[in-house]
Amino acid sequence: MTTIHEVAEAAGVSISTVSYALSGKRPISDKTRTRIEKAARDLGYEPDAGARMLAGRRTHIFALTEPLRADTHAPTHMAFVLATAVAARRRGYDILLLTDEQASDGMNRVAASNLVDAILVLDVAPDDERAAIARAVRTPTVFIGIPDDPDGLTCVDLDFEAAGHLAVDRLADAGHTRVTLLGQTEVSYRKSNFPRRLLHGVQTRALDHGIALRSETTGASSTDTAAVRSAAESALARGDRAFIVHAANDVHETLLTVLDEHGLRVGTDVSVVSAAASFDTSTLTVPLDTIPLVPQQSCDLAVDLAVRHLEGHRVPAQIHLIPPEYHIADSVSPRR
Amino acid sequence: MTTIHEVAEAAGVSISTVSYALSGKRPISDKTRTRIEKAARDLGYEPDAGARMLAGRRTHIFALTEPLRADTHAPTHMAFVLATAVAARRRGYDILLLTDEQASDGMNRVAASNLVDAILVLDVAPDDERAAIARAVRTPTVFIGIPDDPDGLTCVDLDFEAAGHLAVDRLADAGHTRVTLLGQTEVSYRKSNFPRRLLHGVQTRALDHGIALRSETTGASSTDTAAVRSAAESALARGDRAFIVHAANDVHETLLTVLDEHGLRVGTDVSVVSAAASFDTSTLTVPLDTIPLVPQQSCDLAVDLAVRHLEGHRVPAQIHLIPPEYHIADSVSPRR
DNA sequence: TTGTAAGCGTTATCAG
DNA sequence: CTGATAACGCTTACAA
Numbered sequence: 141m142t143t144i145h146e147v148a149e150a151a152g153v154s155i156s157t158v159s160y161a162l163s164g165k166r167p168i169s170d171k172t173r174t175r176i177e178k179a180a181r182d183l184g185y186e187p188d189a190g191a192r193m194l195a196g197r198r199t200h201i202f203a204l205t206e207p208l209r210a211d212t213h214a215p216t217h218m219a220f221v222l223a224t225a226v227a228a229r230r231r232g233y234d235i236l237l238l239t240d241e242q243a244s245d246g247m248n249r250v251a252a253s254n255l256v257d258a259i260l261v262l263d264v265a266p267d268d269e270r271a272a273i274a275r276a277v278r279t280p281t282v283f284i285g286i287p288d289d290p291d292g293l294t295c296v297d298l299d300f301e302a303a304g305h306l307a308v309d310r311l312a313d314a315g316h317t318r319v320t321l322l323g324q325t326e327v328s329y330r331k332s333n334f335p336r337r338l339l340h341g342v343q344t345r346a347l348d349h350g351i352a353l354r355s356e357t358t359g360a361s362s363t364d365t366a367a368v369r370s371a372a373e374s375a376l377a378r379g380d381r382a383f384i385v386h387a388a389n390d391v392h393e394t395l396l397t398v399l400d401e402h403g404l405r406v407g408t409d410v411s412v413v414s415a416a417a418s419f420d421t422s423t424l425t426v427p428l429d430t431i432p433l434v435p436q437q438s439c440d441l442a443v444d445l446a447v448r449h450l451e452g453h454r455v456p457a458q459i460h461l462i463p464p465e466y467h468i469a470d471s472v473s474p475r476r
Numbered sequence: 477m478t479t480i481h482e483v484a485e486a487a488g489v490s491i492s493t494v495s496y497a498l499s500g501k502r503p504i505s506d507k508t509r510t511r512i513e514k515a516a517r518d519l520g521y522e523p524d525a526g527a528r529m530l531a532g533r534r535t536h537i538f539a540l541t542e543p544l545r546a547d548t549h550a551p552t553h554m555a556f557v558l559a560t561a562v563a564a565r566r567r568g569y570d571i572l573l574l575t576d577e578q579a580s581d582g583m584n585r586v587a588a589s590n591l592v593d594a595i596l597v598l599d600v601a602p603d604d605e606r607a608a609i610a611r612a613v614r615t616p617t618v619f620i621g622i623p624d625d626p627d628g629l630t631c632v633d634l635d636f637e638a639a640g641h642l643a644v645d646r647l648a649d650a651g652h653t654r655v656t657l658l659g660q661t662e663v664s665y666r667k668s669n670f671p672r673r674l675l676h677g678v679q680t681r682a683l684d685h686g687i688a689l690r691s692e693t694t695g696a697s698s699t700d701t702a703a704v705r706s707a708a709e710s711a712l713a714r715g716d717r718a719f720i721v722h723a724a725n726d727v728h729e730t731l732l733t734v735l736d737e738h739g740l741r742v743g744t745d746v747s748v749v750s751a752a753a754s755f756d757t758s759t760l761t762v763p764l765d766t767i768p769l770v771p772q773q774s775c776d777l778a779v780d781l782a783v784r785h786l787e788g789h790r791v792p793a794q795i796h797l798i799p800p801e802y803h804i805a806d807s808v809s810p811r812r
Numbered sequence: 813t814t815g816t817a818a819g820c821g822t823t824a825t826c827a828g
Numbered sequence: 829c830t831g832a833t834a835a836c837g838c839t840t841a842c843a844a
Contacts, residue, residue: 141590143821154831159823169829186588190535191821193526194836198823201572208558214550222544225575234591235573236537239561252522254477255570479837490815495839502840505813527837530820 142185150179162187193254202228202446203256203279205238205247205270206263211327213388216418216435220262220284223439231447233257244269251277258446260284264295266333280449282442286333292457294449296442299461300334300416303431304341306466307384307413310429312349314411314472316382319346320375321355322368322395323386329357338386338416354380358391365394372398381473382411385428389419396425411472416464427469437462478521486515498523529590538564538782539592539615541574541583541606542599547663549724552754552771556598556620559775567783569593580605587613594782596620600631602669616785618778622669628793630785632778635797636670636752639767640677642802643720643749646765648685650747650808652718655682656711657691658704658731659722665693674722674752690716694723701730708734717809718747721764725755732761747808752800763805773798 148155153172161168161176168176179185193199204224206217225235236256238246247270250256256279261270264285274281275292283295311319321342324335339355346353356371358364368391375383376398385392392414396406404410406426414421416433441460449455484491489508497504497512504512515521529535540560542553561571572592574582583606586592592615597606600621610617611628619631647655657678660671675691682689692707694700704727711719712734721728728750732742740746742762750757752769777796785791 145821155822156824156832157830160830163823165824167829172830184588186585188530188821189586189589189591190526190529190533191836192589192823194524194530194820194838195822195824197526197836199526204573208554214554218544218550218554221573222575225573225578229575229578234586237540237557237561237571237573239558239565242561242565249522250525250570252478252520253525253528255525481837491838492816492840493814496814499839503813508814524837526822527820528839530822530836531838531840533820533839 141188142183144185144187147176147179147183147185150183151176197254198450199255199257200233201236201256202233202443203236203238203247203250203259205243205259205261207240207243207265209240209263209331211325211331212263215389217263219418219435220439223435224260224262224284224443227436227440227443228260231443233443233447244273247273247277247281251279257450258282260442260446264333265331266336280446280455282446284438284442286337286459288333290459294445294455294457295459296438296445297334297459297461298416298433298438299464300337301341302461303415303464304338304343304384305345306431306464307415308342308345308349308351310413310466310472311382311384311411312345312351314382314474316351316411318352318378318380319354319382319384320371320380321353321384321386322371322391323355323357326357334416335386342384342415354378358387365390368394369398376402376404381409382413384413384415385417386415387417389417389424392417392421392424392428400425407470408473413472422469426471428471429469430467431464432467477524478519480521480523483512483515483519483521486519487512533590534786535591535593536569537572537592538569538779539572539574539583539586539595541579541595541597543576543579543601545576545599545667547661547667548599551725553599555754555771556775559771560596560598560620560779563772563776563779564596567779569779569783580609583609583613583617587615593786594618596778596782600669601667616782616791618782620774620778622673622795624669626795630781630791630793631795632774632781633670633795633797634752634769634774635799636673637677638797639751639769639800640674640679640720641681642767642800643751644678644681644685644687646749646802646808647718647720647747648681648687650718650810652687652747654688654714654716655690655718655720656707656716657689657720657722658707658727659691659693662693670752671722678720678751690714694727701726704730705734712738712740717745718749720749720751721753722751723753725753725760728753728757728760728764736761743806744809749808758805762807764807765805766803767800768803 144155144158148158160166161173259281261283264287266288268287271287286295286297328335358368372395412428414428414430418433421428421430445455480491480494484494496502497509595617597619600619600623602624604623607623622631622633664671694704708731748764750764750766754769757764757766781791
């Protein structure tokens with residue numbers, strides 16, 4: 141194992157010079173620095189993690205708590221984990237995983253043992269118990285998602301309410317007066333927060349526009365095609381020709397299938413907007429207007445806030461909402 | 477921050493006594509031990525991670541490398557990650573995530589910096605570049621999955637070949653002479669190893685039994701229902717009444733739908749065996765005979781091997797295959 | 813059964 | 829611009 145001493149000796153300098161040269165925390169003459177860097181590279185030197193933690197009081201590790209519940213949508217979840225890992229790594233941090241049981245105990249443990257520099261919270265529930273823990277520990281914590289009581293917490297999330305507004309506005313512009321919202325699964329509206337926020341945004345804006353809104357939750361299981369079909373069928377039966385879809389890939393496909401069966405062409409006879417989808421809607425049978433949920437945006441911001449906090453900048457304990465973007469794919473019928 | 481010194485003072489003993497009492501690495505009289513434990517609990521003491529690493533030369537962290545490719549089946553993957561995390565935690569280890577790009581560089585980095593005690597490798601590809609790295613670093617490494625050249629590596633996996641045998645044997649016993657294997661996606665057979673192993677097991681055993689085997693890959697996308705339908709339809713058309721399914725949830729459902737449409741009752745008119753499914757097949761429309769792939773088994777064993785290695789026991793660098801189990805649900809027609 | 817003390821490999825604070 | 833050197837908090841021989 142190569143130590144800083146060996147690098148120092150090889151470069152003919154003291155260990156402190158090596159440390160400073162490599163961390164850049166104080167000016168080192170160009171020629172000695174390059175000499176040190178060469179020695180370090182040649183010897184394959186990598187600072188010992190434990191020693192660095194102890195002396196530097198910085199671990200370069202972030203904890204990521206994720207209570208993998210049975211009802212979490214795996215692909216979306218994976219996208220968030222990946223985005224977080226990439227963002228963290230880019231700033232020089234590794235990700236330590238804290239799952240379910242450990243989510244709460246784990247937070248306390250890693251905080252008490254100084255195992256991590258900051259904690260990132262994923263898959264936030266309305267009554268999330270991790271909120272209380274975040275307030276108690278002194279390890280900086282950033283929520284990706286928003287609990288019911290975000291008081292004193294630093295939170296990051298897409299502005300789902302604004303996303304709802306955008307979707308309704310667009311449909312209203314196109315002259316629609318009747319809209320169906322094809323939402324998330326039943327359980328999501330209880331166990332999560334964001335579906336409600338989108339729903340609320342849609343509702344208030346529908347009211348503003350005098351739009352008749354009907355919102356349907358998709359069945360218990362995500363593979364429950366029948367529930368989606370019947371929701372779509374009855375929407376069409378009552379004359380709705382505008383849909384906002386806030387659901388997984390397959391729900392979109394099922395809706396498009398039903399519309400096709402009825403001989404309705406998307407963008408002409410009927411309008412469809414996909415709201416807060418975390419998958420690529422351009423691969424759907426019919427490309428849809430989309431207000432995407434980009435995990436990378438939330439995760440980048442969350443990591444950035446954590447890093448800024450660690451660098452001593454003031455990070456307000458408040459909700460940081462990411463403004464939604466509307467991507468056009470001509471799936472909304474022009475004003476009639 | 478509570479240190480070991482404060483605990484020692486509170487308990488009226490020396491710090492080494494505290495250390496030994498808490499680690500159990502040498503006998504401490506009952507009354508002083510309980511006194512120490514109480515003090516530690518009262519003060520909320522948790523050993524400093526960095527100090528522990530440095531002094532003990534053990535980090536209590538395992539790295540988990542997972543090259544989250546676009547074609548990885550998210551739910552299955554999540555099950556493996558969760559199972560690994562739980563198994564590791566139970567042995568006192570945390571999981572550090574190493575994703576894609578970092579998979580290779582990350583392995584070298586965490587090994588060189590002594591950030592982890594061992595490395596667990598997930599989602600193993602046939603020509604996995606992590607095999608070479610595992611051989612090079614001195615950090616013990618366990619593969620969950622098997623690369624083409626497992627020489628010198630410690631690997632753990634379900635015995636997919638034996639699973640193939642079991643499935644065919646059962647169908648042969650029931651008197652079937654024509655079998656269709658509904659396999660994984662096209663790409664899986666190139667990017668992964670296990671589908672081929674199951675296929676091979678099925679093929680050799682079919683040959684032994686004189687069974688006419690037809691194997692079909694399911695379409696490129698996992699949502700490609702059409703491909704599954706047509707595969708099932710043509711199997712029925714050529715008279716096959718026995719199916720082995722090695723695929724995701726929805727492929728099973730599609731097959732069952734097609735069989736139902738043809739008025740064929742599973743377990744009577746037609747036989748279906750699910751092989752190496754990592755989801756709960758009991759929630760399918762029709763429960764199926766299943767040879768399950770239990771992530772927990774592989775992950776428990778992998779963690780166990782890593783821990784044993786760290787404890788100084790000899791761990792053979794070889795393939796550790798987990799024998800498959802056959803779960804009956806009466807979806808195979810009795811001998812005719 | 814318990815205490816003493818020597819590291820572990822960095823970082824950061826002094827000097828120079 | 830560079831060098832000594834004192835922490836950092838714990839583990840673990842070595843003593844008692």
